[in-house]
Structures are given as C-alpha cells and as structure tokens.
Amino acid sequence: MAETPEGATSNKALVQQSFDRWRDGTGGPFELLTDDAEWTIVGSSPLSKTYRSRREFIDSVITPFNARLSKPLAPTMRGLYADGEMVIAFFDGAAVANDGRPYHNTYTWYLQMKNAKAVKVVAFFDTRHFDEFWNRVHPRP
Numbered sequence: 722m723a724e725t726p727e728g729a730t731s732n733k734a735l736v737q738q739s740f741d742r743w744r745d746g747t748g749g750p751f752e753l754l755t756d757d758a759e760w761t762i763v764g765s766s767p768l769s770k771t772y773r774s775r776r777e778f779i780d781s782v783i784t785p786f787n788a789r790l791s792k793p794l795a796p797t798m799r800g801l802y803a804d805g806e807m808v809i810a811f812f813d814g815a816a817v818a819n820d821g822r823p824y825h826n827t828y829t830w831y832l833q834m835k836n837a838k839a840v841k842v843v844a845f846f847d848t849r850h851f852d853e854f855w856n857r858v859h860p861r862p
Contacts, residue, residue, distance in 0.1 A: 746793070758778075
C-alpha cells in the first residue's frame with residue numbers, strides 16, 4: 722500500500738533530520754536502515770553491488786570508507802524530494818582523506834521508506850572518482 726501525501730512529508734522530514742545530524746556530526750542516514758535493508762551501489766566499481774543487510778553494507782563500505790578519512794564526509798543538500806514511500810536525496814559530499822587531499826563527490830540516493838525506516842536504497846555517484854580515492858588512500862588501522 723502506498724504512503725499518503727502526509728507519509729511522504731514525514732518520510733522526507735525523517736531523511737532531512739538524518740542528514741542534518743550527519744552534517745552536525747551527531748548521527749546520520751544509516752540510522753534509518755532496517756537490519757535487513759538492501760543497499761545498491763550502481764556503477765562499475767568493485768564495490769558496486771547490492772548489499773543484503775545494514776551490517777554487510779556498513780562493514781563492507783562505510784567503515785572502510787571512513788577509515789580512509791582524516792576529516793569525515795559532510796553532506797551539503799542540493800535537493801530532497803518525496804513521493805509516497807520514496808525519498809530522493811541529491812547532495813554533495815566533502816571530506817579530507819588520510820593523505821591530506823580533499824575528497825568530493827555528488828550523490829543521489831533513492832530511499833524506499835516503510836514504517837519510518839529505509840528498507841531499500843539505490844545510490845548513484847561518480848564511482849570512477851570513488852575508486853581512485855579508495856585505491857589511493859590506505860585505511861587507518
């Protein structure tokens with residue numbers, strides 16, 4: 722059953738609040754994921770695939786990504802859109818890598834919401850740029 726327009730508004734507000742916490746360093750959108758959420762990275766990166774749980778995605782992508790940063794990724798929202806249970810976040814991310822060089826990328830995430838949680842996410846970003854960063858920068862132990 723599709724969410725009502727009010728549901729779209731509250732889903733959008735939940736995602737906006739999670740991005741605000743991420744920007745402020747007090748939380749983030751990964752808190753919205755259900756334990757069995759599917760996260761798909763689109764593209765040709767070795768990391769491009771569908772992760773079948775929150776834990777698999779965090780352990781395989783987010784933890785090693787963050788270990789490559791000396792200054793965490795901070796999002797700057799360009800647009801946030803909602804239609805029923807789908808929320809689309811269009812944002813820029815900026816950070817500093819362990820080698821002192823900046824990391825910038827532009828992202829679009831499609832978050833399918835159910836009961837105030839994200840059950841499926843499809844992420845688009847420049848995977849070529851991401852792979853260059855991933856291969857260049859060594860993670861902190």
